[in-house]
Amino acid sequence: MNAVDRLLRSHRPQDGPLRVLAASGQLGYGIPEPALRRGLARAPDFIGCDMGSIDPGPYYLGSGTMAAPPEMVYRDLDLVLCAALDAGVPLVIGSAGTAGARPHLDAVVAVLRQIARRRGRSFRLVTVASDIAPEQVVSALAAGTLEPIGAIDLPSEEQVRACSHIVGQCGTDTLAQALALGADVVLAGRACDTAIFAALPVMLGYPMGLALHMAKIIECTSLCCRPGGRDAMLAELTMDGFTLESMNPDSHATPASVAAHALYEQADPLRVEEPEGTLLLDAACYEALDAHRTRVHGARFVARDRPSLKIEGACLVGQRVVLLAGVADPGFLDCLPQALAVVEQRVRALVTGAWKLFTHIYGQGAVRPLAEGTLRAGEAGLVLEFIAPQVELARTAAGVFKQNLLHYGYPGRKSTAGNLAFAFTPSEIDAHAAYRFVLYHVMQDVAIGDLFALNAIQVDGQQVH
Amino acid sequence: MTTLAPLDPGGRRLADVAHVIRSKNAGPTLLTIDIFFNDAQAFALAAQSAALSCAAVAQRYGVDAALVQRHLVPGIHAIKFVLPRQVCAGSPGDGDVYGAQQHVPLLEVML
Numbered sequence: 059m060n061a062v063d064r065l066l067r068s069h070r071p072q073d074g075p076l077r078v079l080a081a082s083g084q085l086g087y088g089i090p091e092p093a094l095r096r097g098l099a100r101a102p103d104f105i106g107c108d109m110g111s112i113d114p115g116p117y118y119l120g121s122g123t124m125a126a127p128p129e130m131v132y133r134d135l136d137l138v139l140c141a142a143l144d145a146g147v148p149l150v151i152g153s154a155g156t157a158g159a160r161p162h163l164d165a166v167v168a169v170l171r172q173i174a175r176r177r178g179r180s181f182r183l184v185t186v187a188s189d190i191a192p193e194q195v196v197s198a199l200a201a202g203t204l205e206p207i208g209a210i211d212l213p214s215e216e217q218v219r220a221c222s223h224i225v226g227q228c229g230t231d232t233l234a235q236a237l238a239l240g241a242d243v244v245l246a247g248r249a250c251d252t253a254i255f256a257a258l259p260v261m262l263g264y265p266m267g268l269a270l271h272m273a274k275i276i277e278c279t280s281l282c283c284r285p286g287g288r289d290a291m292l293a294e295l296t297m298d299g300f301t302l303e304s305m306n307p308d309s310h311a312t313p314a315s316v317a318a319h320a321l322y323e324q325a326d327p328l329r330v331e332e333p334e335g336t337l338l339l340d341a342a343c344y345e346a347l348d349a350h351r352t353r354v355h356g357a358r359f360v361a362r363d364r365p366s367l368k369i370e371g372a373c374l375v376g377q378r379v380v381l382l383a384g385v386a387d388p389g390f391l392d393c394l395p396q397a398l399a400v401v402e403q404r405v406r407a408l409v410t411g412a413w414k415l416f417t418h419i420y421g422q423g424a425v426r427p428l429a430e431g432t433l434r435a436g437e438a439g440l441v442l443e444f445i446a447p448q449v450e451l452a453r454t455a456a457g458v459f460k461q462n463l464l465h466y467g468y469p470g471r472k473s474t475a476g477n478l479a480f481a482f483t484p485s486e487i488d489a490h491a492a493y494r495f496v497l498y499h500v501m502q503d504v505a506i507g508d509l510f511a512l513n514a515i516q517v518d519g520q521q522v523h
Numbered sequence: 524m525t526t527l528a529p530l531d532p533g534g535r536r537l538a539d540v541a542h543v544i545r546s547k548n549a550g551p552t553l554l555t556i557d558i559f560f561n562d563a564q565a566f567a568l569a570a571q572s573a574a575l576s577c578a579a580v581a582q583r584y585g586v587d588a589a590l591v592q593r594h595l596v597p598g599i600h601a602i603k604f605v606l607p608r609q610v611c612a613g614s615p616g617d618g619d620v621y622g623a624q625q626h627v628p629l630l631e632v633m634l
Contacts, residue, residue: 112551115613115620208552209590209607317599318543321557325549325605327594375615416615425624427585445615494614495551 060182061148061242062258065103071263075294075301077102078255080276081141083288085109085134085151086126093280093289093305098141100292100305105142106254107134108277109166110153112370112498113323120222120372120493122161128169131155135166136173139243143179149243150233150254157370158188158248159223166245167515174519181242186232187511188225188247190369192218194509195497203502207368208325210498217496221371224497229333230270231365232510233257239514247510248370250332251277259295270337271357272300274330275319282319283309299355301347311352313344333368333506335361364503371497376414377449378492379456383463384479386437393468394419394438397477401462405455413446413455440478445492456486534633537575540565546625549605551612554622556580556604556629566600572634580604583628 059067069076079102082089086109114125124131142149155162163185170183195218198204206212218224225248233253236244238261246254255273260266272293275282280289282302289306302311320339321327330337341356385391398417418424420439442459446452464478471477538544543559558575560566569575581588586606594603610617619625 113548113612113621115551117613206552207550209609210552210611314599317596318557318559318601321555321596321601321603323547323549323555325553325555325592327596327601327603414615418618424618426619426627443615492615495611498551498611 060240061142061146062237062244063240064146065148065258066261069103069262071297075296076259076262076264078259078272078276078293078295079105080107080255080279080291080293081105081138082107082109082134083278083281084111084126085138086124086131088130089134089137090287090289090306091137094137094141097290097292097305098145102145102147102292104148104150104258105138106150107138108152108251108254110156110158110162110248112157114156116372116493116495117490119157119159119225119370120374121491122159122223124162124165125156131166132169132173135169136177139170139173140177140179143181143242148237148241148258150237150258151244152233152246152249152251152254154245154247157223157225158246159225160187160189160247161223163187163245163247170243170245171517174517177519179519181517182240183243183245183515183517184236184239184241185513185515186228186236186244186246186249187513188228188249190224190226190509192221192224195224195369195371195501198501205500205502207498207500210495213496217373218371220373221496222374222493224369224371226501226509227333227368227370228510229253229365229506230256230260230266231334232506234261236512237261239512241514252330252332264295264297265359266334267337267357267359268295268300268355270330270332270359271339271342271354274337275302275316275354278319278322280304280306280309281322282316283311284315285309286315299353301351301353303351307350310350313346313352316352316354317342317344331366333365335359365506367501367504367506367509369497369499369501370495372493373496375492375494376445376447377452378489379444379449379452379486380489381440381442381444381456381460381486382481383440383460383485384437384481385440385477386479387473387477389470389472390468390477391438394422397463397466397468401459401466404462405459409451409455409458411446411451413444413451415455415459416443416445418443443489449488453486453488460486535565535568537569537632537634538630540568540634544626544629546622548608548612548622552608554606554608554625556606556626558602558629560600563597563600566597566602568634569602570595574632574634575602580606580629585609
């Protein structure tokens with residue numbers, strides 16, 4: 059029997075707590091092993107891992123590549139897969155391969171197969187594809203059911219179709235559908251981080267509000283503790299609340315640290331919007347059990363009539379080349395923005411074509427606006443981005459710009475031999491393709507039931523390949 | 524009748540009365556800034572300070588005050604601000620993809 063069916067048949071909420079082990083909030087960056095081992099010794103009923111986020115930016119969704127280093131992805135997946143199979147408990151992984159589109163899902167399935175072969179392990183895998191067809195988004199746009207989240211425009215139909223990948227954040231109901239197919243491992247493409255940890259508890263009959271609140275906190279593992287960290291986190295869920303405990307004995311879940319976590323990366327500390335409804339935290343209570351553990355209860359869930367879906371889409375902007383250089387001459391520091399503007403005009407006369415320049419003057423407000431009078435630090439670092447439809451054009455613009463800036467004769471110049479310090483050459487570097495988010499919107503009134511393609515696969519590590 | 528403790532005429536520097544001042548994206552289109560104060564008194568001082576009104580924060584970040592939200596969370600002595608990002612995270616021209624260094628303009632706020 060597969061691990062999910064075994065859990066669904068054997069666990070009754072009235073019999074005792076459901077032990078949920080959050081092994082990783084960012085699978086692929088090195089799961090701390092001592093805390094994971096301590097968590098496994100507590101006989102968890104299932105193991106969950108979050109593997110992705112929109113935070114790293116549009117490149118990963120747009121290009122279909124993973125942010126985490128492949129070697130470390132293999133190492134982390136190997137750890138949690140073997141742990142779950144050894145214990146005979148379900149493993150649930152969400153937001154496969156950073157951005158959770160088809161190429162990310164396929165890449166993670168390939169790593170799971172590789173581990174299965176090397177370890178000689180077999181298991182039943184259910185995947186959830188989170189890709190949303192552009193037609194679906196275009197229809198929502200036409201129907202007026204596509205709503206921006208925050209400061210982003212409504213896209214045109216062409217912009218939607220120009221997205222290289224569009225994903226929807228599947229929720230608890232979708233993961234429950236996948237789990238109901240029976241699995242040892244469920245791997246979802248883009249997923250709500252809550253769904254990874256809430257779906258099994260909800261299927262077992264635990265209240266949606268508690269399950270989601272627990273999930274929301276533990277999906278970042280020990281980040282809700284003081285001191286915060288990346289160590290595995292254990293939650294023990296009952297029908298009336300849950301207990302949080304870091305598997306690092308020096309990382310403590312206190313009422314204040316857990317309550318504070320509700321603010322983390324959230325626009326509203328008291329409301330969390332999910333596809334199926336809204337999690338309300340206004341009546342949540344946090345009580346210390348001891349110096350290390352906190353008990354939480356009181357969260358409520360209000361279902362919405364028609365589900366909604368957060369969607370994300372990214373499109374190619376062009377090919378990026380960056381030029382890196384340092385500046386220390388006080389006279390040049392005083393006129394850097396003007397010098398860059400003049401040199402840009404000269405280079406445009408030499409290098410025609412649709413290249414764009416984005417300047418970052420570190421030391422002079424590249425990170426945040428600086429007040430006049432604080433601009434002139436001892437030196438500045440230049441990161442100049444050249445983005446063009448073809449990488450050759452971006453390289454040409456960067457190379458010509460470098461030489462023109464190096465020898466630009468600004469008023470009052472004394473250093474007539476050169477304006478720039480290079481840490482190395484070539485100082486212009488191919489920097490991957492540039493993408494941007496076109497979609498970060500909510501689709502209202504979505505028939506979610508058949509939107510996400512589910513696929514059950516028997517992975518057989520005993521097979522001769 | 525309650526009386527407030529007299530304020531230091533020079534005011535208090537935000538960085539001196541808060542133990543956490545952090546910024547991060549809340550999705551790629553919004554920036555959220557969380558300030559955790561050292562105690563209830565510091566929280567109360569900050570909550571009533573004009574220097575931490577939506578209008579004052581909007582001005583520091585160069586955004587429309589109507590687009591800034593402020594949440595007071597007295598139970599944990601925290602104030603949260605939510606602002607629109609000027610550039611969507613990771614689009615060309617962005618300088619802070621994670622939004623993790625955008626708390627700095629608040630460090631020197633005098634309450």
